[in-house]
Amino acid sequence: MSRVVSLAVIPGDGIGPEVVTEAEKVLDAAVAGTEVTVEKTRFSLGAGRFLETGDTLTDEDLAAIKGHDAILLGAVGGVPGDPRLKGANIERGLLLKLRFELDHYVNLRPSVLYPSVPGPLADAGAVDFVVVREGTEGPYVGNGGALRRGTPHEVATEVSVNTAFGVERVVRHAFDLAEKRSKKLTWVHKTNVLVHAGSIWQRVVAAVAAEHPDVAVDYLHVDAATIFLVTNPSRFDVIVTDNLFGDILTDLAGAITGGIGLAASGNINPDGAFPSMFEPVHGSAPDIAGQQKADPTAAILSVALLLDHLGLAEEASRVTRAVEADIAARTGAARTTSEIGDAIAARLQA
Amino acid sequence: MSRVVSLAVIPGDGIGPEVVTEAEKVLDAAVAGTEVTVEKTRFSLGAGRFLETGDTLTDEDLAAIKGHDAILLGAVGGVPGDPRLKGANIERGLLLKLRFELDHYVNLRPSVLYPSVPGPLADAGAVDFVVVREGTEGPYVGNGGALRRGTPHEVATEVSVNTAFGVERVVRHAFDLAEKRSKKLTWVHKTNVLVHAGSIWQRVVAAVAAEHPDVAVDYLHVDAATIFLVTNPSRFDVIVTDNLFGDILTDLAGAITGGIGLAASGNINPDGAFPSMFEPVHGSAPDIAGQQKADPTAAILSVALLLDHLGLAEEASRVTRAVEADIAARTGAARTTSEIGDAIAARLQA
Ligand SMILES: CC(C)[C@H](C(=O)O)[C@@H](O)C(=O)O
Numbered sequence A, B: 001m002s003r004v005v006s007l008a009v010i011p012g013d014g015i016g017p018e019v020v021t022e023a024e025k026v027l028d029a030a031v032a033g034t035e036v037t038v039e040k041t042r043f044s045l046g047a048g049r050f051l052e053t054g055d056t057l058t059d060e061d062l063a064a065i066k067g068h069d070a071i072l073l074g075a076v077g078g079v080p081g082d083p084r085l086k087g088a089n090i091e092r093g094l095l096l097k098l099r100f101e102l103d104h105y106v107n108l109r110p111s112v113l114y115p116s117v118p119g120p121l122a123d124a125g126a127v128d129f130v131v132v133r134e135g136t137e138g139p140y141v142g143n144g145g146a147l148r149r150g151t152p153h154e155v156a157t158e159v160s161v162n163t164a165f166g167v168e169r170v171v172r173h174a175f176d177l178a179e180k181r182s183k184k185l186t187w188v189h190k191t192n193v194l195v196h197a198g199s200i201w202q203r204v205v206a207a208v209a210a211e212h213p214d215v216a217v218d219y220l221h222v223d224a225a226t227i228f229l230v231t232n233p234s235r236f237d238v239i240v241t242d243n244l245f246g247d248i249l250t251d252l253a254g255a256i257t258g259g260i261g262l263a264a265s266g267n268i269n270p271d272g273a274f275p276s277m278f279e280p281v282h283g284s285a286p287d288i289a290g291q292q293k294a295d296p297t298a299a300i301l302s303v304a305l306l307l308d309h310l311g312l313a314e315e316a317s318r319v320t321r322a323v324e325a326d327i328a329a330r331t332g333a334a335r336t337t338s339e340i341g342d343a344i345a346a347r348l349q350a
């Protein structure tokens, strides 16, 4: 009955290692005494590795990572403007490369406003929705280029590539999720401007919606969606959208639910062909790195998503409940990164 | 000394005609007794015209509009889902066509939070910034297409086209504006993902910034910009950004400053080669059309931008002051569209 889960751990840069330490602490506490053993392999990847070796993600790294059941990632990215990183694009070469190579087509980003958490909205109401962001298409494909670079006649293109195949699989996933939640789905795009991509989305949503007559479906342009996120966020339950719009909406969603210190995400390959990757939405925040100032909660909630993805629903919900209890007990007094991790782990042991 | 200004008026659809009526009322009051006479030509354009004649914007319409000094537009767009509009894209065929044909490369969108206006943020602070949105490039160029449309193998592209020429002229405009305001400029893009377009923006901003050593410049990724718009909007003064990011950020900005019922915009051709166009940021809102429920303030503030663009700074600021006084005097009691227009016009006459 015992089960071994192999986990690739990528602490990364900046506050990444600090928050990952706490996430691992909570993961260990969650599986302690169960049939599950987690075997971890650490991968040194990110700006730090690049500065040391010049590598971003080698074929060997990628092959080794692929051999794991799941990935836990802290955050990657060096100090902005570091001249030694000029020409390196850690985000594209590492984070996005992993999402694309591992076919993470569902980028799952839940947003919950906990009653005790101060948010920027005067009257947010109850906020509890999930953004299903497409993760392998759209303007993120890296398809573009420049002509006459560096001259006054320079032309640069960025090509958003969208496929019926790619849109359908993520839309289906979102409808399945809506069936398990409040049966309400909002799809977001900019169909009046991006007419070709928008047309795929429109037809795919209509077709999948026809198979889910019990799910209420509405559509918002991305600009209108940002308005509703600040004026009436409780209108949302499941949002499904394109890669770039999902990036924007989930940062905004994080902000209205008390900051991206709490926002977790899963980069999921639902087919199981490749390991899924779990990471806080926040970045590496080099300005506060190593100071025990970062909130590890987003990383810890990412562990809950990870456990859930591995089919360990009971362990996942214990982590979520421990986090909720910790958040509810927050007094506003400053705690270090490890104090927060310790407190949440202790609730799991209790 | 007398001056005749020729104005093309496009009332449009939905609430467009109602708000334009009030905007014209205020415009008339603003120039009454001055040396300026406004000669108006009305153009019937929008979903209504399309349903009647099948035309969106004919060459004759365009040529006639080009013969004017400026354009005042209400809002265009039919009832969403109207089967008779299937295949028509009024936004692309009319609104965006005008912006592109008339080379409106500066899309100017000020955001001011008036003290008496209730906004969604608990503690917004003083909000007063301007977004300079590029208007003729980026993902709005209509460059894209679909392959194997309607099959499971469909591929659709949307090509964002960006030029050094196009970026430089709008960035220069934004720096000039920053010089006249608080000498603080934030440029927004997504340079870590859209590397080719982002690289043009990065190099152009650096070059123009070098000519403006007194302007403090910072950069935000678009996702981070949405966070700051809700957590610390008073950090912004002049924002310059790409067409799509500008679309998203200005709707959000409108929301945090009390709703897009107050958000004005100018689609400006600073060279004066073509007439500039002034319009509220809001849409045609067919659901409340003809009911005198729409707030004409955004359209009226667009008249202030129009007057300013025509070099009538004194008249422009009288309109702005009348609107500010009207907003300050609002009690929350419902007023009709024309009551609001009347009240603002009366303040100008006083
Ligand atoms: C770092 C960046 C490439 C990334 C993205 O744009 O997806 C980040 O913003 C995120 O949301 O995970």
Ligand SMILES: CC(C)[C@H](C(=O)O)[C@@H](O)C(=O)O
Pocket: A192, A193, A223, B091, B092, B095, B096, B247, B281
């Ligand atoms: C109607 C639409 C094409 C337009 C845009 O996206 O520019 C609108 O949202 C705006 O902001 O003026």
